[in-house]
Amino acid sequence: MYEELKYWYLRDHKLFWTLSMSQIKQLCIIVGFRKANKGDVIYFSHSEVPRIFLLKQGNIKIVSIDEEGNETIKEILKKGDLFGELALERDTDVNEYAKALTDEVSICSFLMSDFEDLLIKNPTLALSYTKFVGLKMKRFKNNYSNLVSKDAKTRLITFLKDWAEKEGIQEGNKYTIDNYLTQTDIAQIICTSRQTATLLLNELEEKNLIFYSRKKIIIDDVKKL
Amino acid sequence: MYEELKYWYLRDHKLFWTLSMSQIKQLCIIVGFRKANKGDVIYFSHSEVPRIFLLKQGNIKIVSIDEEGNETIKEILKKGDLFGELALERDTDVNEYAKALTDEVSICSFLMSDFEDLLIKNPTLALSYTKFVGLKMKRFKNNYSNLVSKDAKTRLITFLKDWAEKEGIQEGNKYTIDNYLTQTDIAQIICTSRQTATLLLNELEEKNLIFYSRKKIIIDDVKKL
DNA sequence: ATGAATATGTCGGTTAGTTTACAATTATAA
DNA sequence: TTATAATTGTAAACTAACCGACATATTCAT
The missing domain is CATH 2.60.120.10 (Jelly Rolls)
Structure with a gap:
């Protein structure tokens, strides 16, 4: 080189x-x-x-x-x-x-x-x-604490917020994330089963807190999440 | 000074x-x-x-x-x-x-x-x-992995082994540990409830794998643990 | 275009571990 | 010594999350 x-x-x-x-x-x-x-x-x-x-x-x-x-x-x-x-x-x-x-x-x-x-x-x-x-x-110390004291839903939300902050495109309180993860990946990151992750993601979508697709994740208002 | x-x-x-x-x-x-x-x-x-x-x-x-x-x-x-x-x-x-x-x-x-x-x-x-x-x-990374993939019993045993190795007095496969922790402490370290920790410790004692008291913990044979 | 592979959705049954609650034991301080 | 606090023991009800099983949807390679 x-x-x-x-x-x-x-x-x-x-x-x-x-x-x-x-x-x-x-x-x-x-x-x-x-x-x-x-x-x-x-x-x-x-x-x-x-x-x-x-x-x-x-x-x-x-x-x-x-x-x-x-x-x-x-x-x-x-x-x-x-x-x-x-x-x-x-x-x-x-x-x-x-x-x-x-x-x-x-x-x-x-x-x-x-x-x-x-x-x-x-x-x-x-x-x-x-x-x-x-x-x-x-960061590892922090992950550990989260795993100990927070439930799967909280961990998912924390992860989404972090991800948005690090890599998302911000417009006010709205974040658009380029989604290169599968639900299985997300599940493993937040240390839960794939099924639980799917359930929680759909729950967040139903409440209109996020929009989820294989390509993009949109958080309408981080403050509401 | x-x-x-x-x-x-x-x-x-x-x-x-x-x-x-x-x-x-x-x-x-x-x-x-x-x-x-x-x-x-x-x-x-x-x-x-x-x-x-x-x-x-x-x-x-x-x-x-x-x-x-x-x-x-x-x-x-x-x-x-x-x-x-x-x-x-x-x-x-x-x-x-x-x-x-x-x-x-x-x-x-x-x-x-x-x-x-x-x-x-x-x-x-x-x-x-x-x-x-x-x-x-x-070490934190390792703790995290343990918490993710091992159950409370395994975590307790891993903890006891580590503790014995670090601070215990060794005689062959036998270790004597000066116990300055309460069961509540141990529970918090391995991330479980006090009751579960108590249960597991008593279980190990019943199987003669350890001797537990407030002052001392004796592991008769680490290899069997 | 088509079949295979991968990813997502959904549903109960199961379970490890929590929680609450109280009793018994041991340590600590007055 | 005795009362008080802290620690340990035990049991039953409860629950978050796992796991298996299967359906559907999407992507990928040929």
Whole structure:
């Protein structure tokens, strides 16, 4: 890949904003690059060498499988998000894979060890990165709390609001979301069965709180939700 | 507090092992110190200035309260553990407090901003710290998975095993744990009702898999559990 | 265009775990 | 020591959500 391109690939990630051009040049350690289409599975947790991945385009879900074969959706990632060995510690216990939710997914990657070297050289970047990991930790903590103390309906509504806020197109209190998830996906995200998710979505639609289709979700008034 | 003492306070935390004496001297930024006894509540999330705390002695639980007043136990901490603004980002949303589970709890603290300065100066420490936060994130991720896919009984057994491994006195496959938790605590940790926890603990005891008392828990054979 | 595959809709039966309620036991403080 | 508070034990009614089963609708590949 051209050096210039590599530069811009990292440049537009928040984490690297504080770095100068030359610093990023050092970071031009991208060693992998791949594309995928909807439904494609991208294994990464058992890759030969630990890596960090950057999702350049499209949406993917990170799914983890435990010993008994239970699949949990850990995260839904969008353009610009990082995944892989973010904790900078090889982890052979977890078994995760990514699945493309949209077409034209593109992902680049660099080696965890290269990234570590870079962090050692750039304390400011190291600090930003720590905060970034800390934020991710907080999100998991929060998901956990929701699961403990909120029922499925509340979790669905919380999820829809978050989704709208992150990716929806806003017009006053109205949000239009480009829906790349199936109801099964949504069910897994909010940790309920597909049937319950279907039921709840239809219930929200009946009350005219949302409009649901396979392509779009429209929230008429977030405040009413 | 004497400088020397401050030094040793930090010195025996894993995170600071890699630092030299002089580096730690710089870190001697401990500005707070307090003691507590069983049952005492220590508020920290809304302290005037964001801090990081180090539990020097005793055991505490970190409890968070949401808008509706639901209390969730986020963590049980033991000697040597850090808590507070670990994500290095002030967070006014979460409302957490610590509660002493044992007598003779002692806690020291330093300012988040001082710690940040130190990380900037010590890239190696920054990297260790990032890994430390990453590890914490993984633990939350793991808790979450357990909650999603395992029933209360499995969660209890997993918890007991973890606890035994971390703090129990081992003799072959037998573990003796100093029990500073009530059944209500255990219930909250594994996210179930107190009654269910009681039921399950008694069930395990009837099957002679554990011996339970308010002071001690003995696991006769971890492999059978 | 057509059949196969995937996604959504709907319905009871089942169940793990909650909730309420109260009794018994153990710890704590006066 | 004794009263009071906290913890543990137990049971029945209740419920949110799961699960299996099947129908319908939509998408995709050939």
